[in-house]
Amino acid sequence: MRLERLRALTAATLAVALWAAACERAEREPPAQGGETAARILARAGPYAIAGGALYRSAGESLVAVAVLPDAGESAADTLEECAAEIPQLGKARFQSLSLAADTALAAWATSGPSACVGVVGTGEPAVRVLGHWSAAVLDTILWAPAGRYLAVWLSGAAGRRSLEVFDALAGARLEMPWEVDCGYAESCDVVRATWLGGTLLDVEIGLGPAELPVPFEVNVADAVPVGSEEEN
Secondary structure: OHHHHHHHHHHHHHHHHHHHHHHHHHHHOOOOOOOOHHHHOOEEEOOEEEEOOEEEEEEOOEEEEEEEOOOOOOOOOEEOHHHOOOOHHHOOOEEEEEEEOOOOOOEEEEEEOOOEEEEEEOOOOOOEEEEEEEOOOEEEEEEEOOOOOEEEEEEEOHHHOEEEEEEEOOOOEEEOOOHHHHHHOOOOOEEEEEEEEEOOEEEEEEEOOOOOOOEEEEEEHHHOOEOOOOOOO
């Protein structure tokens, strides 16, 4: 009788120890994210994440695809056809960067490959928006304004020259910038410096050739108008 009681007590003690160890391990480990997505995450920004050809939003303990590139191996309500690689030999387009705006309401994303895109994702409608895509330039840097609504996209083109395009992320529009007029009349134009000074004030310097002095511009992008629109009198 004593031997049976001892065996029962030993079994109960072992069960309690195993249960306690399992609880401790569960507290240390992060929650599952569904499938093999967790192993493929490239970047996170707030509730958003990118992995391969898919853009995700957190939904509780899981990640839900909100936009995908063609042939991404995932399904979502939004398929970004215009951001797909147009030359199969160069490989599939992929999400390559993700950055959160200062106000945390929007995150900017970018894809790689031919016909690369820059866009934003947020809680509005549409949730995912393409701001611009380029076939003759490569994305260099995305610079959010400190105010959070505007972003400058630095691009590298032929012969190593760089250009800068500015977008109103909420309106989904590219904005006209004064240096673009100067560059339109020059055979060689290169944006050599771009810095947000605070709020919506952007400091830019362009080079018009090796024999020319750099030309500075200080622009309040909140006063700029969308490309192709007519400024009201």
